[in-house]
Amino acid sequence: MTSPAEPASGRTRTPIDRIGVTVLKDLVEAIVTREFAPGEALPPEGELSLQFGVSRTVIRETMKRLQEKGMVTVAQGRGTHVTPATTWNVLDPLVLSTMIGNDSTLGVLDELSVVRASLEAAMAAAAADTADADARADLREHLEAMVERTEDSAAFREADVRFHLAIMRLSQNGLAENIARVLITHAVGSDRFTGQDPSHAFELTIAEHESIVEAIAAGDPEAARIAMSAHILGSWERRRLPSARRSND
Structure with missing residues (x-):
């Protein structure tokens, strides 16, 4: 049967x-x-x-x-x-990935970048207050890992994400880290988020990361906040696809 x-x-x-x-x-x-x-x-x-x-x-x-x-x-x-x-619960993985996947005007990614810049700027400032010698050395190692991978775009981007995650951990702000991790995880796999890198994009990114590390190493929260925000927003504007520019650009 x-x-x-x-x-x-x-x-x-x-x-x-x-x-x-x-x-x-x-x-x-x-x-x-x-x-x-x-x-x-x-x-x-x-x-x-x-x-x-x-x-x-x-x-x-x-x-x-x-x-x-x-x-x-x-x-x-x-x-x-x-x-x-x-x-909507926009931090829900399915909701967020679906919104990004259907973001033809890049409005969702524009907003994501603003939110991410605000969160990570606050975490960079916190890291500047808490980073000891070991933490500063760890950040420099992450930075060096990016420098060593400029010939491999996928490996470079992975090292870039690890750099940002290291600063999140240093901030000791678990809630902000959790939210920022979700935003990064579900954005990095999108071709729209990756966009189109201009000439010398990786060199520009490394220089901006160096400014962040220097501010954290100097124990300067405000400089770290400004450097991180400028990096995230500037990097997004550089690679944002021209075909999807906002109407007021």
Whole structure:
């Protein structure tokens, strides 16, 4: 007798969790791209079940996950409605990566860079207050690792991220570090974030990192704050894709 958990062909069914992930990704993208605009009701459970070819249980679970991400509200008898982007949990990995992946005007990455610059500037200032001789030596090693990798763009960018993470750890601000890590992790894999490096981009980046290290080594929080903010915002402006420039540029 065939087990109820397997179709007659003997092939194992895809687990509900895996099916649900696919449905969830599709609906998150539909909301981010405004296929379903804020205030609009999602199709009824039965209709979504037929559309995706899944059970109502999967749809119900997907609605719960969308609600947890702040993307919908579910009201008994009134259906499920899309919420404004201001209510979304933008630090949720799926929400953030979907927003970045569909950021054709680079507005999301513009805002991400501003937030990241503010957070990391504060952490650099804190690092300037706490860095001892060992910490300063560690930062110089991270900087040297970048210098050694200027001929390999992927390795250079990895060393660049490690440099920033080292400063975050020195700041001893766990909340800011957690948020900044999420922003970096889900941005660096995007071609839009990587953009288009101008001539001597790596040399410019190294020079800016040197200024940050010098300020931290000197125990000058304000100089470290200014150097980090200028680096993050300046680096983003340098590599921002020309085809996606803001209308007021």
